[in-house]
Amino acid sequence: MKLSSRLDTIKNKVTDHYDHIWDCCCDHGQLGVALLASHPKSMIHFVDVVDELMVELESQLQKHASAIQSQWQVHCMDVAKLPLIKGKKNLIIIAGVGGDLLIELVHSIQTRNSGIELEFILCPVLHNYMVRCELIEMGFGLISETLVKENKRFYEVLHISNQAAKPITSVGSDMWNLSDSQHQEYLNKTISHYQRMEANPKCTSRVSEQYQELIGK
Structure with a gap:
């Protein structure tokens, strides 16, 4: 199997x-x-x-x-x-x-x-x-x-x-390999997802920014 x-x-x-x-x-x-x-x-x-x-x-x-x-x-x-x-x-x-x-x-x-x-x-x-x-x-x-x-x-x-x-x-932390195109794809999708969620005025947590910080590391 x-x-x-x-x-x-x-x-x-x-x-x-x-x-x-x-x-x-x-x-x-x-x-x-x-x-x-x-x-x-x-x-x-x-x-x-x-x-x-x-x-x-x-x-x-x-x-x-x-x-x-x-x-x-x-x-x-x-x-x-x-x-x-x-x-x-x-x-x-x-x-x-x-x-x-x-x-x-x-x-x-x-x-x-x-x-x-x-x-x-x-x-x-x-x-x-x-x-x-x-x-x-x-x-x-x-x-x-x-x-x-x-x-x-x-x-x-x-x-x-x-x-x-x-x-x-x-x-x-350890799971990321941002030289891998699949990891880049997942990170971009995740950032976009939370950016859409944060468009709701009831949402105050800036989760997308935490993911975006990974790009600069």
């Missing part, structure tokens, strides 16, 4: 060993299935609230991954209520959901698991600036970040932890 550019980018960020990897809402389990092969010593958890999807996924896993059944579990549940395994190294991956929902899930997981290390790989659909600002407010730090283009759309992939010392920035 060939992963999409976005999921392949996420998979390549999983370089450390984790006792438990939680694949949440990630393209019907495709990412988790790939991680079964690349991380044979990790328990891969497939999580989604849609019962029909999880029944189908479990059926497929039983057919094609029967030899490693002890390595995976399927959970039909709200991602906000993940039963993280305390005292073990957990990685939570959330991709393919909107920025508002993504932040709601991260905040709920943080609230329910105060006092333990939380590590996420996040790939929101839209609202990246808002997501970053909320993550900063929640006290997360940056491990790495990558910009990826897939099917004419751009995605920001953020690897973060509440133990990471490097600050997250509201417009991104």
Whole structure:
């Protein structure tokens, strides 16, 4: 199974060993299935609230991954209520959901698991600036970040932890390579988007100017 550019980018960020990897809402389990092969010593958890999807996924896993059944579990549940395994190294991956929902899930997981290390790989659909600002407010730090283009759309992939010392920035730092034409395209589109939003007199935040400052760096 060939992963999409976005999921392949996420998979390549999983370089450390984790006792438990939680694949949440990630393209019907495709990412988790790939991680079964690349991380044979990790328990891969497939999580989604849609019962029909999880029944189908479990059926497929039983057919094609029967030899490693002890390595995976399927959970039909709200991602906000993940039963993280305390005292073990957990990685939570959330991709393919909107920025508002993504932040709601991260905040709920943080609230329910105060006092333990939380590590996420996040790939929101839209609202990246808002997501970053909320993550900063929640006290997360940056491990790495990558910009990826897939099917004419751009995605920001953020690897973060509440133990990471490097600050997250509201417009991104490490992900930019402005000698790359695709990165230039994404930056110009983002600036134009916020300039249109700021034409609304109710909008006082000059987000576009923060992105424009990247050009001068």
